[in-house]
Amino acid sequence: MILNDFIKTNNSFPVEIDELSRYKTKDGSLSLYSSNYKEAFHSNNGAIKESINKYLKPAQLDRLYNTKKISILDVCIGMGYNTGCFLEILLKRGIQIDWHGLEIDQRPLKIALQEMNFIERWSPKVLSFFDSIKRTGEWNDGINKGIAHWGEARKKINEINNSVKFDVILLDPFSPSKCPELWSEEFLSLLSKKLSHEGRLITYSRAASVRGSLKRAGLEIYSLKPVDDNTNQWSSGTVAMKNPIKEKHISNNQQFKDLSQREMEHLETRAAIPYRDPSGVKTSREILFTRTKEQLNSSLKSTSDWRKRWDTAK
Numbered sequence: 001m002i003l004n005d006f007i008k009t010n011n012s013f014p015v016e017i018d019e020l021s022r023y024k025t026k027d028g029s030l031s032l033y034s035s036n037y038k039e040a041f042h043s044n045n046g047a048i049k050e051s052i053n054k055y056l057k058p059a060q061l062d063r064l065y066n067t068k069k070i071s072i073l074d075v076c077i078g079m080g081y082n083t084g085c086f087l088e089i090l091l092k093r094g095i096q097i098d099w100h101g102l103e104i105d106q107r108p109l110k111i112a113l114q115e116m117n118f119i120e121r122w123s124p125k126v127l128s129f130f131d132s133i134k135r136t137g138e139w140n141d142g143i144n145k146g147i148a149h150w151g152e153a154r155k156k157i158n159e160i161n162n163s164v165k166f167d168v169i170l171l172d173p174f175s176p177s178k179c180p181e182l183w184s185e186e187f188l189s190l191l192s193k194k195l196s197h198e199g200r201l202i203t204y205s206r207a208a209s210v211r212g213s214l215k216r217a218g219l220e221i222y223s224l225k226p227v228d229d230n231t232n233q234w235s236s237g238t239v240a241m242k243n244p245i246k247e248k249h250i251s252n253n254q255q256f257k258d259l260s261q262r263e264m265e266h267l268e269t270r271a272a273i274p275y276r277d278p279s280g281v282k283t284s285r286e287i288l289f290t291r292t293k294e295q296l297n298s299s300l301k302s303t304s305d306w307r308k309r310w311d312t313a314k
C-alpha cells in the first residue's frame with residue numbers, strides 16, 4: 001500500500017510524515033499549517049493575538065496574584081504561544097509556577113525556536129524556559145518548575161500526579177472534527193477532575209459537544225465574547241470552572257458571559273452529541289464514525305434548523 005493510501009485509511013498518522021509549513025498571521029506572528037490535519041495552528045488573525053484574547057485574558061490572572069503558587073496545564077503546547085504569554089506575566093509577578101505541558105510532536109517548538117520572528121517576542125526568562133523544555137523536557141530555575149510530557153496526551157496525562165490540581169488548563173488541540181480524541185467526553189472529564197477549586201479550563205472551542213461534555217463533568221460554562229475583529233461571530237470559545245463565577249452579574253469588562261439563548265439551544269441539538277472514547281485508545285476515525293452513527297439515530301433537534309433560525313434572526 002502506498003503511503004498516501006495508508007494515511008487516508010488509517011487516520012492515526014505517524015507524526016514524522018506530517019508536513020508543517022510556516023506562515024505569517026495577520027498580527028505578524030508566525031504560525032504553522034499541518035498538512036496531516038489540514039488545519040492551521042492558530043487563527044489567521046494572529047497567533048499571539050489568539051493566545052492573548054482567547055487564553056490569557058479569560059484566565060484573569062490578577063485574581064490569583066495573592067496565591068503563592070500557580071499550576072498550569074497546557075494541553076497541546078505546539079509552538080508554545082499560550083504558555084509563553086502566561087509566563088511573561090507570571091514571571092514578572094514572582095508567583096511560583098508549576099507547569100505541565102502535553103504534546104505529541106516536539107517539532108513545532110523546535111521550528112519556532114529557529115525563527116527570529118518568534119524568538120524576539122519573548123523575554124530572556126521565557127526563552128530560557130522554551131530552551132530548557134526543548135532540550136530536556138524539563139524546567140527548573142530554582143523557584144519554578146515544569147515538565148513537558150511529550151507523547152500522546154491521553155496516555156501522558158496519567159504521568160501527572162492526581163494530587164496536582166490546576167488553576168488554569170489551556171485546551172488547544174486541533175478542531176474536534178480533526179482531533180476528536182482530545183475532545184472526548186472521557187478526556188474532558190479527566191481534565192475537569194484536574195481543575196483546582198477556583199481553576200479555569202479555557203478553550204477556543206464553542207462546540208456544543210465540548211460544552212455538553214464539560215457540563216456533564218460538573219463544570220459551569222461561560223461563553224468567550226467574540227474578539228473585536230470577529231464581530232459576526234457569536235462566541236470565541238468557552239471558559240469552564242467548578243464553581244459559578246462569584247460576581248452575580250458579569251461586567252462588561254470581562255472576557256466571557258453566560259451562554260445566550262442561541263447557545264443554550266445549541267446544546268439541545270445533535271451537535272451536542274459528545275465524542276466518545278471510553279477505552280482512551282480509539283482512533284479519530286473510530287470516534288468520528290461512532291458519533292456520526294449516534295447523530296443519525298438521534299431524536300435531538302436538527303443543528304441545521306437551529307443554525308437557520310439564528311442566522312436569519314441576526
Ligand SMILES: C[S@@+](CC[C@H](N)C(=O)[O-])C[C@H]1O[C@@H](n2cnc3c(N)ncnc32)[C@H](O)[C@@H]1O
Pocket residue numbers: 040041042051075076077078079080081082083102103104105108151152153154172173174179181182
Ligand atoms: C492547534 S495546535 C496547538 C497550538 C499551541 N497551543 C500554540 O500555542 O502554538 C495543536 C497541537 O496538538 C498536537 N496534538 C495533536 N494530537 C495530539 C495528541 N493526541 N496528543 C498530544 N498532542 C497532540 C499537535 O502536534 C499540535 O502541536
